[in-house]
Amino acid sequence: MWHVCADGWVMNPRLLELREQRGALLARCAIQRGAMAEHGQAVAELCEKLDQVRSGTRWVKRNPGVVGALVAGLVILKPSRAWRWGKRGLLLWQGWRSLRQRFFPA
Numbered sequence: 001m002w003h004v005c006a007d008g009w010v011m012n013p014r015l016l017e018l019r020e021q022r023g024a025l026l027a028r029c030a031i032q033r034g035a036m037a038e039h040g041q042a043v044a045e046l047c048e049k050l051d052q053v054r055s056g057t058r059w060v061k062r063n064p065g066v067v068g069a070l071v072a073g074l075v076i077l078k079p080s081r082a083w084r085w086g087k088r089g090l091l092l093w094q095g096w097r098s099l100r101q102r103f104f105p106a
Helices: 013-062 064-076 079-103
Strands: none
Touching: 013 064, 064 079
């Protein structure tokens, strides 16, 4: 049986069914593209963190004197003092990163 469309065209029922299936597939593709974009964002964030770690290791390799001086200073100081200064340094570093991200976003 043939179907008469609103604009007066007569359409084969099989073609009408295929048109509906196509519309459903296009909607499903749009949803899947959105999900892929979300997953891609998570992967991009992970890659950014890995780049930061790699950058840190490169800095350590390029500045062995600084690292050695820090280790020597920690050995000379008592362990409790070294721990206390390490916590202070970590807090200062985190504060600096927070301020830098707030006022100078990348």
